[in-house]
Amino acid sequence: MGRRPCCVKEGLNKGAWTAEEDRMLAEYMEAHGDGKWRNVPNVTGLKRCGKSCRLRWLNYLRPDIKRGNISPDEEDLIIRLHKLLGNRWSLIAGRLPGRTDNEVKNYWNTYLSKKIGSSNKNSTKKKQQQPPFHVAQQTSMNHQVLLEEEKSPLVVTASEDLLKNSNYMLNTNCSQKVGSGSNEDCLTLEEIIEFAEFGGGKTQQNNIVVGADAGSSSTVQHDSFCLLGPESNLAWPGHKDGQWDDWLLDAMAADAEDWLPDCDVRDFQNSVETDTV
DNA sequence: AATTCACGCAACCGCCGGTCC
DNA sequence: GGGACCGGCGGTTGCGTGAAT
8 A cells, every 4th residue: 555645646737837826826825824735726726736836935936035146155155064964955055045955956966066076086185184173072070071172172161050050051161151142152054164174274263062052041042052162152053952953963973983983972962961961 | 040969947756754633 | 553644855857948069
């Protein structure tokens, strides 16, 4: 017994959407908003399946779609994000306002993959010599984390006050507070990659601790990762319900495999959770 | 001018995970 | 607990268009 198809295919239009179909779908969306895609054909009279309607809306009709060529900055970001995330097109597109996963995917497949492929042929293997960034290891039971910075080791400690007000938290003796609650303190993904790729070229920024900020205190940014660096403590939205995003852990673990075989990002996460709960 | 080829992009397809009953 | 439903995602396809021959 096979899976039931998403809709009855007979009698449905396929292929390119007409202007009239677009208008009907846009009117429906304006009146009802998205969701209940399966109902859309019934309500609108469109001879399209719900999934097709959803795709058309998300990839083409949505009002906040950005038209036009991918800018050099966007291209640079796509390359960096793809390096970190792989083919996670929706995640990549999520960092590019107005761009869709389909657009990013197409751009990569038709242009960037070739561009990257040819540039890789010309480059040497020197980038493999240095790890992109260091994942700190927990070193004691009193909530201390020692960043692996050769020149100026940094001890990151969890304050008791913060621990009382959060599931777990890492504080630091660095210049900025952990998660001040302001978006200005949020580390963008671009900045994460900046850390990861170019940390060695900047002052002390090649050390990052990733902790999880699940606190309820007003001084703690909700729903965010905390990325702790020697010079700043920044939070990155993406953390949900006290769980770490698997993709970030996977990405870090994959990077760490090559240069820090003894470091297991998940073990580090678990040790922090165990130690602070 | 006609034909072929390559490319870009919109759309389709199947799978997967979350939710509901 | 398990099946059905639904939305989301990534891979793939195929059509339209412009360049090349």
